[in-house]
Amino acid sequence: MHPKRELLVAGRKIGVEFGENLGMLSDTALFMSYGETVVLLNTNASEKPRDGIDFFPLSVDYEERMYSVGKIPGGFIKREGRPTEKAILHGRAIDRPLRPLFPKGYRNDVQVIATVMSVETDNLPEILAINAASTALLLSSVPYTTPLAAVQVGLIDGEFVLNPTSAEREQSKMFLTVCATEEKVMMIEAGAQEIDEETMIRGINYGFDACQPIINFQKELWAEFGKEKKVPVLYTLNEEVETAVRAFATEPMKAAMHIADKEERAKGIDAVKASVSAEFSEKFPEKKYDISETLYNIQKEVVRDMLIFEKKRVDGRRFDEIRPLAADVSILPRTHGSGLFTRGNTQVLAVATLGAIGDEQILDGVGQEESKRFIHHYNFPSYSVGETRPMRGPGRREIGHGALAEKALEPLIPDEETFPYTIRLVSEVLSSNGSTSQASVCASTLALQDAGVPIKRPCAGIAMGLFTTDDLALEEVITDIQGVEDFFGDMDFKVAGTTEGITAIQVDTKLHGLSEYCIRTAIEKAKTARLEILKVMEGAIKESRPEVSKYAPKIFIIRIDPEKIRDVIGSGGKTINKIIAETGVKIDIEDDGKVFVGAQDIEKAKEAIRIIEGITKDVVPGELYLGKVTKITTFGCFVEILPNKEGLVHVSKLDLKRVEKVEDIVAVGDEILVKVTEIDNQGRINLSRRDALHDLEKKEKEAKEKEASESK
Structure with missing residues (x-):
């Protein structure tokens, strides 16, 4: 292989290794590393154009390998299966900025495969894969000639951070991915904690500038090692x-x-x-x-x-005019929460379901996240566009739209302490004529409020469009694009947020990039539209309902000593399963001693909590307990004073007077008041009913004396 070439970015080295003896049969194969994160990138193209198609057949696959993080895949088969949702999203993120940079009319099959081979948590493989894809395509014989770079921008204490580390991502209020060429921004992906518009614009500009050294690095590699580009056969009309x-x-x-x-x-x-x-x-x-x-x-x-040129939209609206809006809640009677949002001919019904913490989604991937308790799914059936086609599972588009709405809402979801539920949203697209993903944000907000989820603030989304002349001399940004404008336009610029700021952005373009004017105008106009939409949503439901639906489980949190967790679970789960069987509740226990108890019936939940607290409560010498007699012997009786905790009342301490026979005083199943007199070295508990009766007599005497004193 050629000697490793390196570039310092944000204090860490990007390295590229390639040569004739790596992936010899691929057009291009290379390793790109960032710190100890390594991605293998392979590119290939067919020799001839594909006949009978009207699109560019580019396929991008992002392959996660569990060995990259030292894991063995879960499940029975123990090998990687279908791509995870995150892998699909990362593949889309590579595809979207690359696709417009190929020659118009190019019909050859092109395949880009990014294989994640080693992951260091400080350095994200998905960002590295975009840079690797552009580098590999530049070095290949494929007619791709515009270098593209990608960076992530964080925001900590008001300062932008380039490619934040794992620890920095914990503190960051923004997760902004910027893909750019030498001249313009190609793609924007952002998740944020209500960031104001000006800060977001500055962050995008910061990311654009940070891309330039990486672009120059790619150009240097291309100039030195690039293969001769094949002359493409471009499709032209007769x-x-x-x-x-x-x-x-x-x-x-x-x-x-x-x-x-x-x-x-x-x-x-x-x-x-x-x-x-x-x-x-x-x-x-x-x-x-x-x-x-x-x-x-x-x-x-x-x-x-x-x-x-005519300054006129197809449906006659002004450039900044939103289609007619409508919002409603409680559409479905038995669900935990539902919201219906309509914008023109676009309509989405979102349904919220609340579950126990144990219902959270378990993730088996190469990322740090192992589970999540807030989930958003998006369905786009054929009837939503008046068509007939077989119903299939979610495709890349559905997964992408669902993830975008999830990203927009996630910063507003209450934490586990405040609201101890797993939350699942499903957006059903009933009618589609432009930006159903942003309608999903609106409908899902309504459903969350209807379900009684105390979200931070309502969230709404809108899609902006762009139309330009061929020479890019004129640019017109329009608000709320409908289907025909999305189809024939140059940009789909989606912005979601609250009255306080932006929570998510996703931008795609069919051009060779977006100008700073276009980005600023789209973000500023999106804010105006968002505030208008939020007012309509407020008319349907002003704030989250004070209580969850009567059909939703009621969940309580208690805390126990982590050392007592094994007592609650019991040998082989015997104790916890008995509690669940007796009360019908769901119980989830975390390693820090946090216990979640969920049930439809509040009284059942309280009963389970009483049992758990009894199991974990320490028996204290000198305290009184109301216990149940479990066994009688000739020398006394055994009394259970707390679940799984019992002690002996000796016959001599069973009553104030002498007792000849234990059965004369108590029977199995009787509840009696006892006092703990001693816990010996072996943990055995000695009890006394006589001492408990003495204490009661003393308290009664003191109460009478106090009453007599006060009456004087």
């Missing part, structure tokens, strides 16, 4: 077909696209497509793709020209 279809369909398509109502507009567009098919399908039987692509280009040009 000139004769394009000219004929444009002449026939441009004006009718303009008329159809100027119809404000979505359904009527769709009918008009379908009519144009039908007339084009009737006119040209026999004339150009082998060019159906060219015909449909030309129609697509006409639609795109009409929408873009309307916005950029």
Whole structure:
């Protein structure tokens, strides 16, 4: 291999190792390291374009290997299976900034595989993988020629921190990923604790500047070691077909696209497509793709020209106008909480479910997080867009949208001490016409409030769009993009937050980057829109309900001495299982002695708590206890004074008078008051009913004397 090349970033070295004897059959194979985190990156491309497709077939896989953190996978098979949700999200994060940088019309299959081989918790492999992917593509023969870099920006005590370490991430109020080229920002991912807009903008600029040394590093490697780039075969439309279809369909398509109502507009567009098919399908039987692509280009040009030059949106709205809003709660009678949010033809129903701490999701991956108690899932069925297709499990898009809404809401979720529940949200997209992920943020907020989750503040989200001229001389940022604007636009800029600040951002672009003006305008306009949405949501429910639903479990927290945990669990779980069987509760115990008791019936929960406290409570000499007689012998009786704790009352201490026979005073099952007189060296408890009776007589005498004294 070539000698290792290194670059110092945030006090740690990025290293690259590659050569002809590494991954010899891949177009490019390289190791990229950051500290002791190592990613293997392989890239390959097909020799010829794929026929019959209208998209660039780029596939990006982010492969986690459990050996990278010294773990053996869980489960029966003991090997890595399907990608974790985090791996899918990291793969998407590599794909999104890379895709626009390939030549337009490129139809060759390109595969990028990032394999995580070693992980040091201070250095995130997902950030490293983006840099490795760009470096590998630059060095390959694939026609990719724009270096891309990625960094993470934290915020601690008002100061930006580049690529924060594990300890710094614990303190950071912001987790901002910035991907940039030499000229512009390509992608933004952010999770934050209500960060103000100006600080977020400064953080993005800070990240852009921090990307530049990494870009220069890649350029140096490319200049020295890069392979000769293959000349791409780019797909172009048949000139004769394009000219004929444009002449026939441009004006009718303009008329159809100027119809404000979505359904009527769709009918008009379908009519144009039908007339084009009737006119040209026999004339150009082998060019159906060219015909449909030309129609697509006409639609795109009409929408873009309307916005950029006519200053008019397809549905007639102002550039900063939100579609009609509606919000409602308690839609479903038996769920723990539900919220319905509607924005134009986009509608999402979110449902909240509260569970015991033991219901938290267990994570089996290479990250530090082993479980989570706040979960958001997102479903996008075919009926939401009026289509018919088989129902499948969640795809990459659904997982990504669910994670974005989860990221937006997570900073507002109360901690375990305040609200000892596992919280699951499910967003069901009922109708989709633009930015369902941000509608999910709004609907989920309503569901959380309806479920009685004491969130910090309500959260709302909005998606901004961008339309530019080919030379990028004109830029128009619009608020609340609908489907057609998302489809034909240059940017999807999603911002979620509260009245106090931003909690999440996700930005994708189809261009070679976004200007600082565009980023600032989108963030500032998103705030105005967000505040407007929050007012509508407040009309549905002003704040979280004071109590959880009657159908939700009631959960209580008690604390016990960690040394007593084994007493509560018992041998082989015998004791805890008995408590659960007798009371019907759910019990979760943490290593620090925190015990969570959950039940539908509060009295059952209290009974379980009484038993647990009894098991863990220490018997104190000199104290009185009401106990139950469990066994009678000739020399006395045994009395259980606390669960699993019993002592002996000798026959001589059973009563104030002499006792000839134990059965004359007590029977098995009787409850009697006893006093602990001694705990011997072997832990045996000696009890006295006689002393307890003496104490009672004394207290009664003192009470009478006090009453007599006060009456005088």
